[in-house]
Amino acid sequence: MKVRQGYDLPPDKERLLRRTIRLEWISMFFSLTIVITVYLTMGSSQAMKMALFEDLLAFVPPAVFLLAMRVRKRSPDEKHPYGYSRAILLAFLAAAVAIVMFGLFMLVDSASSLLKREHPSIGHFQLFDWPYEIWAGWIMIGALVYAMIPPVVLGHMKMPLAKALHESTLYADADMNKADWMTSAAAIVGILGIGLGFWWADAVAAAVISLDVLKDGVTHVRKAMFNLMDQRPTETVGDKPLGLEEKIAESLLREPDIEDVVSRLREEGHVIGGEIFVVLAPGQTNVARRVQEIAEQACTLDWRLYDLIVMPVETIER
Amino acid sequence: MPLAGLIRSALPLGLMLLILTLQGCDHWPADPRDSLTTAIERGTLKVGVVANPPWVKITDPEAPTGLESQLITEFARELGMTVDWRTGGVEEQIEALKSFELDLLIGGFTAANPWKAEVGNTFPYYTERVLIGSRGTPPSAIDGQTIAILPDTNLAPQLRKHNAISEIHETLADSPNPVATAQWRLSGMGFASSSLELLKHKHVLLTPPGENALLMELERFLFRNRNQQQLATRLWQEAQP
Numbered sequence: 406m407k408v409r410q411g412y413d414l415p416p417d418k419e420r421l422l423r424r425t426i427r428l429e430w431i432s433m434f435f436s437l438t439i440v441i442t443v444y445l446t447m448g449s450s451q452a453m454k455m456a457l458f459e460d461l462l463a464f465v466p467p468a469v470f471l472l473a474m475r476v477r478k479r480s481p482d483e484k485h486p487y488g489y490s491r492a493i494l495l496a497f498l499a500a501a502v503a504i505v506m507f508g509l510f511m512l513v514d515s516a517s518s519l520l521k522r523e524h525p526s527i528g529h530f531q532l533f534d535w536p537y538e539i540w541a542g543w544i545m546i547g548a549l550v551y552a553m554i555p556p557v558v559l560g561h562m563k564m565p566l567a568k569a570l571h572e573s574t575l576y577a578d579a580d581m582n583k584a585d586w587m588t589s590a591a592a593i594v595g596i597l598g599i600g601l602g603f604w605w606a607d608a609v610a611a612a613v614i615s616l617d618v619l620k621d622g623v624t625h626v627r628k629a630m631f632n633l634m635d636q637r638p639t640e641t642v643g644d645k646p647l648g649l650e651e652k653i654a655e656s657l658l659r660e661p662d663i664e665d666v667v668s669r670l671r672e673e674g675h676v677i678g679g680e681i682f683v684v685l686a687p688g689q690t691n692v693a694r695r696v697q698e699i700a701e702q703a704c705t706l707d708w709r710l711y712d713l714i715v716m717p718v719e720t721i722e723r
Numbered sequence: 724m725p726l727a728g729l730i731r732s733a734l735p736l737g738l739m740l741l742i743l744t745l746q747g748c749d750h751w752p753a754d755p756r757d758s759l760t761t762a763i764e765r766g767t768l769k770v771g772v773v774a775n776p777p778w779v780k781i782t783d784p785e786a787p788t789g790l791e792s793q794l795i796t797e798f799a800r801e802l803g804m805t806v807d808w809r810t811g812g813v814e815e816q817i818e819a820l821k822s823f824e825l826d827l828l829i830g831g832f833t834a835a836n837p838w839k840a841e842v843g844n845t846f847p848y849y850t851e852r853v854l855i856g857s858r859g860t861p862p863s864a865i866d867g868q869t870i871a872i873l874p875d876t877n878l879a880p881q882l883r884k885h886n887a888i889s890e891i892h893e894t895l896a897d898s899p900n901p902v903a904t905a906q907w908r909l910s911g912m913g914f915a916s917s918s919l920e921l922l923k924h925k926h927v928l929l930t931p932p933g934e935n936a937l938l939m940e941l942e943r944f945l946f947r948n949r950n951q952q953q954l955a956t957r958l959w960q961e962a963q964p
Contacts, residue, residue, distance in 0.1 A: 449840065524755060524933020526843030529942045534925060535833070536846035538946060540752060540939065602753030604933045 411480035412676055412711045418570060425566045425575060426474060428559065429467040431583070435555035436463045445532060446548040448541050449525050450516050452595035452610040453549075455511050459588050460552060461620055462504055466578035469496045473574065477674060490674035494632050497574045503624030508619030515611035515618065524604040527596075542596045542642070549589045549596075556585035567641050571675050571709055573632065576641040577625050584621070588614045635671035638709075649710065653681060653703050662686045665721045668703075668713075676711040682718050692717055750936035756823050759937040767807040768799045769932075770886040771816040773830025777961035778926070784810045790954065790961050791829040791928065798944045817842065823931050827941070834925040843938045847925030848945040849954045853878065854916045856909040861917035871898040878903050881921045911959030 414422060440460045447453035473493030481488035530541040560582030567576035591610045598606020640646045650668045657666045663683055670679035681703055689695055700715045750759065762768050772792065774781045779789040787808055797808045809816070809825060817838050819825045834847050855865055862868060865887040872878045872889050879889040882903060895902045896912050909916045928945075930938045948954075 439729055523841075524931075526930065526933050526938055527752060528843065528938040529846055529946075532847050534847055534850075536942070536946070538943075542752060599935065600752040602755045602936075604755040687789075 409487070410712070411723065412488070415708050418708060421566055421569055422474075425563070425570060425572075426471065428566070429471055429575075429578075432467045432559050432563075432578075433464060433471075436460060436467075439463075439552045439555065440682060442548045442551055446530070446541070446544045448527055448531075448545065450527060450545060450592075450596060450599070450607050451515055451523070451525060452592040452607045452614065452656055453508040453545055455515060455611040455614040456549065456552065456588060456592040458507065458511055458584045458587070459614055462507060462618060463556065463581065463585065465500045465504065466497075466574060466581060469493070469500045470572070470574045470578065470615065472496060473674075484570070485548040487673070490676050491633070493572075493574055493674045497625065498629035498633060501577075501622055501629050503622075504618065505622035505626055508615055508622045511615030511618055512612060515608050515615055517613065518691075519605060522604075523608065526597055527599055540600070542600050545596050546593050549593050556582040559585055560585070564642075571641055573628055573641050577621075577628065580624075582623050584617065588617055591617075591618040632672050638670050638672050638677045647677075647707075649677065649707055650698055656706055657681070657699060657703065660699075662689065663699070667721050667723075675709065677707070677709045678712045680714045682716050682721055684719065684721055685717050750939075752939065753934035754934040754936040756934060758823065758826050758934040759940055762804060762826050762937075763802055763805060766804055767823070768795070768802075768804045769807045769809060769826045769855065770799075770922060771809045771811065771814050771817055771819060771825040771828040771830075773811075773828070773833035777958050778831030779829055780961065781810055784808065788961065790957050791831065792855070793957070793961075794944075794948060795827060795829060795856055795928075797948070801944065802940070807935070817929075820929060820931050823934075826931065826934075826937065828929040832927055832929055834927050836927070836929075842932050843930035843934060844927045845930065845938065845942050845945055847927055848949045849926045849951065851924040852906045852920050852923040853881075853903060853924075854906050854909060855901055855903050855919040855921070856914040858914055861915050862901050863917060863919070863920075864921065869900045871895055871900050871902045873904060876904075878921060885919075885921075893894040905958075907955035907958040908962065910955060911962070 413419075440457065443453060443457045443460055449456055470493070473496050476492040477489050479489045527541050530537045530539050530544045555646065561577045563575060563579035563582065566572075567579050591613045595607040595610025598610070638649055639645060640647060649670055653668050654666045657663050662685055664686055665684040666681065668679060668681040670677055681699070682701060683696075685692065696715045696717055700713050703713050703715070704710045754760070772779050772781060772787045775789075777789055778791045779787055780792070781787045785808065786811075796806055809819070814823065814829065816828050816830075820828045820842050828842070833842065836844070836962070855861060855870065865882070865885050867886060867887045867888075869890050870882050871892045872882070873895060874891050874893065882889040889903070890900065892898055895904060895908070902909070902914065903921055906916055928941060930941060
């Protein structure tokens, strides 16, 4: 038995992963075009500023994901006997904390412009000081409509991949993308409000956007923290347990020489590891070989299961 | 897909709502404090002036002259208004503009003004370029040269950066050395200007914060009156004593 073995995805998942990586690069490209468009048109609108920040934050999950994909490929080594698969969770936690801080900053900024009763001035559209005979608000709305479309489409494409690959970072990214159109819509409402003469509409829209960013951040922090705290394996979407413990027990109890089984599993990034405690029937001649067989058998039950340790015990108390 | 359904049902509704509200108002975008409508009904435009020749000259506080004062008088006349001029210090005037006591504020302000986030700024209607010029062929480099400048300018440090020596003259027209001054003054004096640009000032007019109908109306006026050549000629005329 080899103690430090690397983990390879099954070939079908590997294909999905390559597609996901391509999708994340496309995502980054669109984020870049959106940021440039919004930046060039934002003027003095508070809501546009917040939409710009939100679009900038949209870089974080794909960047973390792509970075982690490089790190996690490394096999376990002497210094890191458990491998690098958790790097992604750590990076994700850091990114999520950054998003929370940024959301707070955005909220304070918009609330203060509301309290200071700042009236946003929006005149004719200017590109690099060159004026055009059109209200800048219309151009902003155009930019925001553009900012709505790619994230929603990409979010819907990423969601099934996140489920299939068991990637919580990818799921968080897809979820953020899917909800992104609402922040653009809020900014559009804010600008239409300015057009109608409601100076506060802009700042209120900005506050709504920052609340959404804050909500995203808090969700991600919770998810990353629970995973790092060895929560039992759950589905990437929602908090439903995967039920792998029951699956293992069911399969192993069918073996005539196993009297009792209980397992303790945890997520290590996209893979799941842990211990299986078994009570073997008395009279086993080669316990060492049998235990190895049981471990191999358990690992075949789900593609995510990896590096399970089987521990023979006398009795299991419940 | 529920999202597409949502958009499909919300879009016509939103458009109808938008058209309904648009019909109900005179201006798009509207003024939250109705500055434009109130001024037109009152028949006077309250304009703050800060002395800054040749943009604004206050020889008579009742009738300031200068390029911007003239432009505003024309703007008010087009809308059937007279101008109620208010003189005062810059900060006092900015405060008055921020509290909607004034409809406009002029005084040779540029796009780099420190209040740009607090009040409304028009687009830059005139770009003043400070160039090196001379009678005859202007120099292409000014390293080590003596350059004549007018008093009360901030050009001396700029010239030092180019390793040139600045010399203050009351008038530039008879200077034997190359001069550094605004392009409109160079062409007014009949000097040739080089492409050496020392400074660039983008001139703007100030409006009350968020009064977008007024801002748009003024900018529409500026669109019609922003021929740089004509403005340069007018500036030269205003600069004559």
